[in-house]
Amino acid sequence: MAAPKATVWELAPHTRAKHAILKRYLQAWMVILSQAKFPEILYIDGFAGPGEYDKGDPGSPVIALQTALDYRPPLTAKIHFLFVEKDKERSAHLKSLVDKMTLPANFAVIIEGGETFEAAFGKHLPAYQRNGRLIPTFAFIDPFGWSGVPFSIVQQIMRQRSCEVFVNFMYDEINRFIGHPDQVSNFNEFFGTTAWEACKALTNPRERNRFLHDLYIKQMHEAAGIKYVRSFKMSNDKDVTDYFLFYGTNELLGLKKMKEAMWRVDESGEFRFSDATDPHQAVLFGNEPNAEQLKRNLLGQFKGKKAKVGEIEDFVVVHTAFRETHYKKVLKNMETATAEIAIDWAPEGRKRGQYGSKDIVISFKP
Ligand SMILES: C[S@@+](CC[C@H](N)C(=O)[O-])C[C@H]1O[C@@H](n2cnc3c(N)ncnc32)[C@H](O)[C@@H]1O
Numbered sequence: 001m002a003a004p005k006a007t008v009w010e011l012a013p014h015t016r017a018k019h020a021i022l023k024r025y026l027q028a029w030m031v032i033l034s035q036a037k038f039p040e041i042l043y044i045d046g047f048a049g050p051g052e053y054d055k056g057d058p059g060s061p062v063i064a065l066q067t068a069l070d071y072r073p074p075l076t077a078k079i080h081f082l083f084v085e086k087d088k089e090r091s092a093h094l095k096s097l098v099d100k101m102t103l104p105a106n107f108a109v110i111i112e113g114g115e116t117f118e119a120a121f122g123k124h125l126p127a128y129q130r131n132g133r134l135i136p137t138f139a140f141i142d143p144f145g146w147s148g149v150p151f152s153i154v155q156q157i158m159r160q161r162s163c164e165v166f167v168n169f170m171y172d173e174i175n176r177f178i179g180h181p182d183q184v185s186n187f188n189e190f191f192g193t194t195a196w197e198a199c200k201a202l203t204n205p206r207e208r209n210r211f212l213h214d215l216y217i218k219q220m221h222e223a224a225g226i227k228y229v230r231s232f233k234m235s236n237d238k239d240v241t242d243y244f245l246f247y248g249t250n251e252l253l254g255l256k257k258m259k260e261a262m263w264r265v266d267e268s269g270e271f272r273f274s275d276a277t278d279p280h281q282a283v284l285f286g287n288e289p290n291a292e293q294l295k296r297n298l299l300g301q302f303k304g305k306k307a308k309v310g311e312i313e314d315f316v317v318v319h320t321a322f323r324e325t326h327y328k329k330v331l332k333n334m335e336t337a338t339a340e341i342a343i344d345w346a347p348e349g350r351k352r353g354q355y356g357s358k359d360i361v362i363s364f365k366p
Contacts (some may be wrong), residue, residue, distance in 0.1 A: 003144035007089045011053035014234045014242060014271040019063055021245075021261045022140065022166070026067045028257035029138055029164075030075060036136075038162070040078040042128050043068075044139040046117035046149075048083040051094035060140060062097055068107065080128060080135070081109045084120040086148070088113050116148050117141070125156075136162035145173045147183075151192025151219060154248070158224045164254055165226075169216055169244040175208060191215060192223050209241055210279055217277070220248050228255040228318060232262055232285075233276035244276060252317065259323050263289075275321030283321035294322050294330050299340075304366035306344055310358030328355045331362070340365050 004010075026043070033041050043064050051059045058066065061083045068079055083098075085091035091113025098109055112120040128135055139157050143149050149167070157163050174190075177183055179200050187196050195215055202208040213231060220229045226248035234242045247258050265273050267286040275283045283293065297320045298312065307315075309331075316327045332353040334340040343350075344361040 006054075007087075007093055008050045008052060008054050011055065011057045013268040014236075014273075015053075016057070017265050017268070017271065017273060018168070018234070018245070019058075019060065021265055022060060023063050023067055024261035024264060025166075025258055026064055026138070027071070028261070029254070030068060030071050032251075032253055032257070033136055033162070034071075034075055034077055036162075038077055038136050040080065040130070040135045042080040042082065042135050042137040044082045044084075044121070044137060046084050046121065046139060046141045046153075047143045048085040048091070048094060048111075049142075050085070050090040051097040059094070060142060061094055062101075064140075065098065065101060065103070065107070065109070069101070069103070074104065076106065078106045078108060081107065082112070082120070082124055082128075083110070084112045084115060084117045086114065086116050117143075118148055118150055118153065121153055121156075134160040134163060137164070139163070139165045141165060142168040143170065145170055145177070146190040147186040150189040151223065152189070154220070155192065155224045158220075158226050158248060158250070162251065164247070164249045164251075167216075167246045167248075169213075169231075169246055171209065171212065171241045171243050174212065178212075192219050213244055213276065216244075216246060220246060224248065226250065228252065229277070230255065230258065231276045233274050233282070235272045235274070237270055237272070239272065242271070252314070256317055256324060259317070259321075263323055277321065281321060289322055289326045291330050291333070294320065294326055295334065297322070298327070298330065298334075299364065302362075302364040304364060306361055306363045308358060309355045309360045309362065312362065313358065331355055 045061045045064065048061045049059045051062045053059065064081060068075060083094060085094060091111055095111050098111065110124065134157065137157060141149055154165050157165055178187060188194055196212065199208050199211045202211055217229055217231060220226045227250045229246065229248045232245045236242055249255055262285050265285050267273060273285045281293065283290065301315055312327060313324050316322050317324050331341060336353050342363045344363045346360045347357050
């Protein structure tokens with residue numbers, strides 16, 4: 001998919017799905033941060049676009065503003081929005097849309113037009129720091145390609161408490177240009193390492209795909225020190241990877257909310273959207289959760305062992321594609337139908353098939 005040249009362009013079905021995820025997640029993010037009573041929060045849209053598509057659908061910066069406006073009761077924290085768009089016509093278009101919106105006094109919007117994300121981030125960072133720390137931030141990094149997305153910015157953001165990144169990794173474009181001699185320094189910057197060079201020797205497309213995906217995850221964990229990382233894959237109807245979305249957070253609650261947003265995506269038939277973190281466990285979203293697959297995940301981890309319900313839930317949320325709302329049905333079946341688990345301890349009065357207390361101890365048969 002070549003990058004469009006026009007100021008506004010057509011909204012692809014998978015972009016609509018990406019926007020639905022962003023909106024649902026931002027709704028949850030705003031709840032979490034306002035309940036935590038942070039006085040200021042920051043939404044960064046590093047590759048903001050023009051704010052709308054050719055048929056009038058909103059772009060990501062307008063979605064973020066509208067989500068914050070619709071929040072009830074109204075948000076009282078100061079919300080900073082930093083929208084960066086290198087193309088001056090696109091940024092002017094975005095500005096004209098934002099100017100038409102009636103925004104409350106606690107919304108502070110900066111539109112950096114004609115600037116790169118990297119330059120604008122460096123320029124504004126000091127203004128978003130309090131006592132040397134960045135205020136709680138959600139950074140959406142949504143480029144057309146790979147240049148201008150230095151991994152050092154991901155590291156800088158994620159070094160701070162309560163900050164999160166959501167990166168669109170344009171796999172298709174990256175894969176096509178990764179051997180190009182002019183792009184070496186851009187790829188070094190993008191991955192934050194020269195290790196991507198090893199992919200040039202891989203001729204099998206699947207191996208190459210996995211290598212680049214896994215390298216970015218590794219960098220997020222190891223070079224940026226992010227505790228929870230998940231990746232999601234958007235494929236076209238021929239099952240070719242279009243892009244990955246990488247989400248990084250240090251908060252378990254954030255991870256739960258992002259997975260919730262992912263599971264609720266509606267597929268149009270023109271794309272397939274799946275959890276891609278584990279190559280052997282690709283789980284499609286938009287479908288009923290696959291109970292057999294979740295059971296295999298549970299047995300892989302707990303077979304022959306004892307575990308509290310709380311531990312099982314953490315495992316499901318952190319290490320599988322599934323949600324905290326999915327696993328109890330599977331446990332119930334394993335207890336009441338197949339007898340693959342037994343209850344070692346439970347509070348008085350617990351009924352079979354119920355796992356309300358996180359302290360219930362479950363014994364998985366060997
Ligand atoms: C994929 S589009 C963004 C779409 C938008 N986030 C949305 O979801 O509606 C990427 C945008 O980044 C802009 N861009 C390209 N390089 C940039 C850079 N280095 N810094 C900031 N913006 C850039 C492009 O002009 C384009 O409008």
